[in-house]
Amino acid sequence: MTGTVSRRRALAAAGAALAAPLASPALAKGLAEWKMVTSWPKNLPGPGLSAERLAQSIARLTDGRLTVKVYAAGELVPALECFDAVSGGTAEMAHTAAIYWQGKMPAAPLFTTAPFGLTPLEHMIWIDQAGGQALWEKLYRPFGVQPYMGGNTGFSMAGWFRREVNGLEDLKGLRIRVVGLGGEIYRRLGATPVSLPTGEVLPALQAGVVDAAEVLAPYSDLAFGYHRVTKTYYGPGFNKPNGTGEAIVSIKALEALPADLRDLVAVACRQEHANALTLAEWNNASSLEVLKSTHGIGVKPMPADILAAAARHGEDLLGDIAARDAVSREVVDSYRATRLRTGGWLRITQGSFLDARQG
Template identity: 35%
Template sequence: MERRKFLKGAALGAGATALATPALAQGAKQLTIVSTWPRDFPGLGISAQRLAARIAELSDGAFNVEYFAAGERVGAFDVFDEVASGNSQAYVAADYYWVGKHPGFAYFTSVPFGMTTVEWNAWIKYRGGQALWDELAGEFGLKTIPCGATGTQAGGWFNKEIESPDDFRGLKMRIPGLGGQVISKMGGSTVSLPGGQIYENLVSGAVDATEWVGPYNDYFMKFYEAAQYYYTGGMHEPGGGLGFGMNRAWYDGLSDWEKAVIEAACLEEHANSYEEAQALNGEYLQRLIDEQGVQVRNFNDDVWDGFGEASAEVFEEVRDHSALAKKIDDAFQANLREIGNMMAQFEITFVNQRNRVLGLG
């Protein structure tokens, strides 16, 4: 393919400079990608496969790309160590799965009361977020960049209505990241299960509730067979960014052109996955209601206040973890306030008034 033309018009209007096309080296570089999602998994899994195929296509033979879904090479939650060790070259995952290694990883997926996808993109690309991600990932021998987004995620699937913060006491819920720590602060019992194991645990009663993504992704998971109450707009993942994590030594050995190919493919899929979800969520929410009788609910203000109080405790613990955790939280919160305030005055003001005038929502 014409590489100059591709790079000049690279995804997301990144303003990429046209690069000279290098002669292909003798033999392609191996790029083994491992994922946290099963093969052909609706939404997230298909997005990861699409990304792997796109890198292979755009590299025009420079990379020998092999893709392994969860369980095909290593387990879903083993991909971090697999890539950090150099056994594979890259993973596709939500980095908040790694909060047990460092709580700072949560900020590079989503955190309670955090940034929407649009706000998070601005922070990562233009306000120093990527540099902090590099600093954190570098401590583990990794280099990670955005490669997917879900938009604001649903509050979750429950087998009972949630009418007060006390309803979380004793509740067994699948919810990873700092959001899971918030539910624990509220008296719940939380676990972080790979996507392919959620349904069986919900149906068996091993968990009472689960969060996943949003209507489009959730429709195919059939959670409604065990939990009929579906809560919109969760506090835990207002953005839901995904990461393409590469072995740092391998990445450092790439040419500028090879790095540009990977970055362009990742940015393209980052946009595609977000736009796909926004295009389909409304349709699939209605299908959940009409076809499966799902009861859609919103958390009330008392529940949201309970989330807020518990979140404040969680963030204090994150900041106490290490100097780097505090540095990440300081930067994140400062940018959230600046970017979020601008969003509130312009976009949110417009959306609220548009919906009022047109009778939407």
């Protein structure tokens, strides 16, 4: 089973579910109840709320025949063990991010983001139109896991720094909380990357365990309160230009469902991805205004020499990943090809248009 659902079949299943009369007493009891583990604190603005909405959407679309109980990070399994939980059968489903599975699969982080990689729209194009979904499934299938795009936190910021960085020299020895491929970029720039679950970042920043922290974007950052520790906020988030969250499902659990419920799980994930992305970009814009007007936070531009060096290291890193194994090369080649094609179009259209609109 590839897990790929035709759009026509999925939409037909969704329409049937929405138009169906009240479920029969037998179906009202539900055919299955799944456990969804997550990598997020409960109701974390952005991904935590996305997980809750997804569970509710699955129950609604299936008319209660499939229900999903959501577990926050640490309630059933630790934040960074969600993939193993689904693969091993502890949970049928997880809401997490592919950025965390680099140790298992070198190319996995690309299905969340890569330094100087695809923007949210470009990423969706890759997954939906340019072969990304098939490659994602090929990567995860040996673990018995089916992936879907299941949320998006939008473009990230470079993060919160306890002291200003004015150039490459200021990164030497700097301890920065960063996950995914961005951690390796910072290491190559001379910093010390520190991997921490999202819920542990604020106390680490407060205690000086880390000198800087890159997490997500203004919506989540404001909710966590990083502005109470430091006023030094940098952008752009060159290491995370996209924030695709994944809904991963046990293939065994998926195959145990009737075909229409399998389709509706995919429909729910697609709906949540689109919904989460629009919410993220709206809330990020609004939260940035609050940070500026209420808390006196101004976004500082990351110095040009850091961006230039990071871009060079980013390309080298993609090459290193491609050299690891045949599937990784397929993923990297596909990712690069999509970026090349869409990037040229976006520079002609959005880039020049936004410059003109700003005057």
